[in-house]
Amino acid sequence: MDEEFKLNSIAAADLPAIDDGAEPDTSSKQRRLSPAQRREDFIRKATSLFAEEGFDAGTRELARKLGVTQPLLYRYFPSKDDLIREVYKRVYLDRWQPEWDDMLGDRTRPIRERLQHFYDAYTDAIFNRDWIRIYLFSGLKGAAINKWYVSIVETRILTRIIEEYRHEAGLPAHDPAPAELELAWLLHGGIFYYGVRKHIYDSPVLEQKNRAISNALDVFLEGISSVFGTAVKTRSTAIRKAQGPDGQD
Amino acid sequence: MDEEFKLNSIAAADLPAIDDGAEPDTSSKQRRLSPAQRREDFIRKATSLFAEEGFDAGTRELARKLGVTQPLLYRYFPSKDDLIREVYKRVYLDRWQPEWDDMLGDRTRPIRERLQHFYDAYTDAIFNRDWIRIYLFSGLKGAAINKWYVSIVETRILTRIIEEYRHEAGLPAHDPAPAELELAWLLHGGIFYYGVRKHIYDSPVLEQKNRAISNALDVFLEGISSVFGTAVKTRSTAIRKAQGPDGQD
DNA sequence: CCGTAAATTTATCGACCGATAAATTAGCAG
DNA sequence: CTGCTAATTTATCGGTCGATAAATTTACGG
Numbered sequence: 001m002d003e004e005f006k007l008n009s010i011a012a013a014d015l016p017a018i019d020d021g022a023e024p025d026t027s028s029k030q031r032r033l034s035p036a037q038r039r040e041d042f043i044r045k046a047t048s049l050f051a052e053e054g055f056d057a058g059t060r061e062l063a064r065k066l067g068v069t070q071p072l073l074y075r076y077f078p079s080k081d082d083l084i085r086e087v088y089k090r091v092y093l094d095r096w097q098p099e100w101d102d103m104l105g106d107r108t109r110p111i112r113e114r115l116q117h118f119y120d121a122y123t124d125a126i127f128n129r130d131w132i133r134i135y136l137f138s139g140l141k142g143a144a145i146n147k148w149y150v151s152i153v154e155t156r157i158l159t160r161i162i163e164e165y166r167h168e169a170g171l172p173a174h175d176p177a178p179a180e181l182e183l184a185w186l187l188h189g190g191i192f193y194y195g196v197r198k199h200i201y202d203s204p205v206l207e208q209k210n211r212a213i214s215n216a217l218d219v220f221l222e223g224i225s226s227v228f229g230t231a232v233k234t235r236s237t238a239i240r241k242a243q244g245p246d247g248q249d
Numbered sequence: 250m251d252e253e254f255k256l257n258s259i260a261a262a263d264l265p266a267i268d269d270g271a272e273p274d275t276s277s278k279q280r281r282l283s284p285a286q287r288r289e290d291f292i293r294k295a296t297s298l299f300a301e302e303g304f305d306a307g308t309r310e311l312a313r314k315l316g317v318t319q320p321l322l323y324r325y326f327p328s329k330d331d332l333i334r335e336v337y338k339r340v341y342l343d344r345w346q347p348e349w350d351d352m353l354g355d356r357t358r359p360i361r362e363r364l365q366h367f368y369d370a371y372t373d374a375i376f377n378r379d380w381i382r383i384y385l386f387s388g389l390k391g392a393a394i395n396k397w398y399v400s401i402v403e404t405r406i407l408t409r410i411i412e413e414y415r416h417e418a419g420l421p422a423h424d425p426a427p428a429e430l431e432l433a434w435l436l437h438g439g440i441f442y443y444g445v446r447k448h449i450y451d452s453p454v455l456e457q458k459n460r461a462i463s464n465a466l467d468v469f470l471e472g473i474s475s476v477f478g479t480a481v482k483t484r485s486t487a488i489r490k491a492q493g494p495d496g497q498d
Numbered sequence: 499c500c501g502t503a504a505a506t507t508t509a510t511c512g513a514c515c516g517a518t519a520a521a522t523t524a525g526c527a528g
Numbered sequence: 529c530t531g532c533t534a535a536t537t538t539a540t541c542g543g544t545c546g547a548t549a550a551a552t553t554t555a556c557g558g
Binding site: 031 | 544545546547548549553554555
């Protein structure tokens with residue numbers, strides 16, 4: 001990995017609102033845009049186009065969606081690959097909220113509550129068609145930034161989950177063992193797959209995302225309590241015990 | 250969904266072994282093959298080529314890998330799309346072992362044992378680079394057979410898991426509630442993501458796959474026991490309780 | 499209103515794509 | 529050895545791709 005990435009390194013462009021429609025912009029009289037605005041338009045439309053059709057989608061179709069001609073792209077990006085890299089950065093680096101780091105480690109709140117809050121917010125940020133499809137397309141392409149992101153998930157989220165769980169359970173602190181990390185991946189992958197089913201397979205999923213997350217956290221935390229041989233107050237309420245998971249019908 | 254698919258509908262071709270190398274076959278003197286053998290070669294090489302580069306990979310590169318010329322493809326398949334459909338069928342329909350259905354429902358064995366056996370065998374069948382990549386590529390393309398397969402997973406595996414769990418736990422039998430199915434998806438998606446991490450992201454995973462599955466099942470079954478308010482003998486052993494999950498270092 | 503810098507378009511190149519038609523050649527039957 | 533059938537190749541078409549160069553037009557400063 002010879003490239004360096006940094007979460008939230010790109011300031012969300014606060015440029016004038018742009019036409020997001022699929023058809024060429026006929027209403028706007030503004031025929032020329034500032035370089036910054038035009039560049040922004042290219043990146044945004046490229047993100048949704050590549051999300052739908054993959055990175056093999058043509059530059060002519062991209063230009064057509066913007067209502068401009070294809071060679072204009074090359075005034076703003078040296079090559080299509082450079083445009084793709086900009087899309088990567090926008091998708092991968094722009095979603096992480098810095099406060100999540102502090103929040104996951106806030107030991108004044110129970111881990112159950114922190115995890116529910118985190119995964120509610122995190123999945124709000126990444127469970128959309130563009131993000132998940134770009135993520136998978138870039139993963140299949142073997143993009144360096146994808147592998148980097150996976151390592152970030154492991155260190156910023158999963159290692160944290162295990163550490164915080166061990167702390168709350170009164171277990172001795174140490175770097176998470178591979179098998180412990182693997183269990184955290186089970187939770188994370190299971191939740192992520194909810195988004196894949198919804199946005200890639202267009203498959204019906206449990207409507208209330210937060211309920212799916214809540215039940216997942218119940219099973220995970222109760223499960224590792226049993227497996228680790230520890231008891232931690234993890235359920236949000238106790239009354240549900242007799243009636244099964246929330247929302248079962 | 251206007252197409253009909255059927256698991257295991259294609260007999261595994263028992264044709265003479267073929268050269269699987271990437272370079273054109275120079276050693277073999279046999280310049281002409283039987284139509285069945287040639288067709289088989291096309292499908293096999295197309296599977297690995299499409300798995301690596303996606304379905305946009307060129308027919309000329311495919312022919313080059315087989316040591317033949319590109320137009321020959323069109324003696325065996327009317328179009329590239331027809332070839333892709335054959336690859337789909339081979340990948341999706343050819344892996345399911347009919348005995349898995351009976352095995353999952355065999356109530357003479359505890360559910361814990363059945364699930365371990367099933368997921369060991371199922372992941373042996375699908376956790377390879379070709380299968381997982383073709384699966385994701387076809388999912389991203391919105392292929393009908395992918396959506397069909399997802400529904401098959403739900404009815405043949407996940408519904409079964411909930412039903413069998415409820416039976417073993419002495420809970421009243423009924424069709425799995427959406428929230429219960431969602432929990433089964435958490436397990437299934439979590440396990441599947443192990444394969445994605447290993448074969449798509451080339452990310453390090455817990456080496457012993459069966460251990461990852463065993464721990465996942467422990468957490469899942471113990472977890473839903475607590476959440477459902479039932480106690481079922483799920484752990485394979487009890488001694489582990491004090492030392493955390495297997496293989497933790 | 500004019501002039502100029504730059505945003506955008508027109509025209510085009512060479513490479514590659516899926517697909518078709520016609521020529522060729524391997525291999526088997528007699 | 530010959531001749532026929534069919535597997536395979538050669539040649540090629542129209543279309544699209546990413547990219548470049550040159551011409552054109554917009555918008556702004558004076």
